[in-house]
Amino acid sequence: DTGVSQDPRHKITKRGQNVTFRCDPISEHNRLYWYRQTLGQGPEFLTYFQNEAQLEKSRLLSDRFSAERPKGSFSTLEIQRTEQGDSAMYLCASSATGGRTEAFFGQGTRLTVV
Amino acid sequence: AQSVTQLDSHVSVSEGTPVLLRCNYSSSYSPSLFWYVQHPNKGLQLLLKYTSAATLVKGINGFEAEFKKSETSFHLTKPSAHMSDAAEYFCVVMVAGGYNKLIFGAGTRLAVHP
Numbered sequence: 289d290t291g292v293s294q295d296p297r298h299k300i301t302k303r304g305q306n307v308t309f310r311c312d313p314i315s316e317h318n319r320l321y322w323y324r325q326t327l328g329q330g331p332e333f334l335t336y337f338q339n340e341a342q343l344e345k346s347r348l349l350s351d352r353f354s355a356e357r358p359k360g361s362f363s364t365l366e367i368q369r370t371e372q373g374d375s376a377m378y379l380c381a382s383s384a385t386g387g388r389t390e391a392f393f394g395q396g397t398r399l400t401v402v
Numbered sequence: 403a404q405s406v407t408q409l410d411s412h413v414s415v416s417e418g419t420p421v422l423l424r425c426n427y428s429s430s431y432s433p434s435l436f437w438y439v440q441h442p443n444k445g446l447q448l449l450l451k452y453t454s455a456a457t458l459v460k461g462i463n464g465f466e467a468e469f470k471k472s473e474t475s476f477h478l479t480k481p482s483a484h485m486s487d488a489a490e491y492f493c494v495v496m497v498a499g500g501y502n503k504l505i506f507g508a509g510t511r512l513a514v515h516p
Contacts, residue, residue, distance in 0.1 A: 321503070330492050330508050388451075390436070
C-alpha cells in the first residue's frame with residue numbers, strides 16, 4: 289500500500305497521560321499536514337511541514353502539542369498531559385510540491401481521553 | 403479570509419434519484435475548491451477538484467460540480483444515487499499562498515434509502 293498510513297488507528301488514554309501518533313506520508317511527498325476532526329465537524333488545520341521544517345502552526349496547537357518530522361520522512365504528533373477536550377480524530381495528509389496539488393489523507397488516529 | 407459554507411448538514415435521497423449537496427465559498431482570490439468524501443472508518447477521499455480550468459468538473463463515481471463565480475457556489479451533484487454513496491461529504495477551499503492548507507466545511511451527511 290503506497291498511501292498515507294497512520295499509527296495507531298485508535299488510542300484510549302487516561303487524562304494527564306502523554307500520547308504520540310505517527311504518520312508515514314506517501315514517499316515522494318515533501319509536504320505533510322496534521323488536521324484534527326471533532327465529532328460532527330470538518331477537519332481543522334493544525335500544522336504543516338515542508339520536508340523537515342515546520343512552517344506553520346495553528347493557534348489550535350497549544351503548548352501541550354508538539355510535532356516533528358525528522359529527516360523529512362515520517363512525522364510524529366505528541367500531546368502531553370492529555371485533556372478530555374483533546375478527544376478527536378487526528379488526520380495526517382501529504383502532498384507533492386508545486387501548484388495547487390491535492391492532499392492525500394490517512395485513515396486517522398482516533399483519540400479518546402477518559 | 404477564505405471559507406466555505408455547506409448549506410445542509412443532512413441530505414436524504416432515495417436510491418436512483420438525483421443528489422445535490424450545496425456549498426458556497428468566500429475568497430478574495432480565484433479559489434481552488436475540492437469535494438472530499440469520508441466513509442465510516444475510512445480516510446478522506448478526493449472526489450473532484452476545481453483549479454481555475456473548466457467550470458464544470460467531473461469526478462469519480464459519477465459525481466460532478468459546477469463552479470459559479472457569480473453565485474460563489476460549488477455545488478456537488480450526481481444524477482442517480484447509489485446506496486454506496488451514503489457518507490459524509492466535505493466542501494473544501496485551498497488557502498492561497500498558504501502552503502496549500504485546506505479549509506473544510508462542516509460537512510453534509512448523505513443518507514440513501516432503498
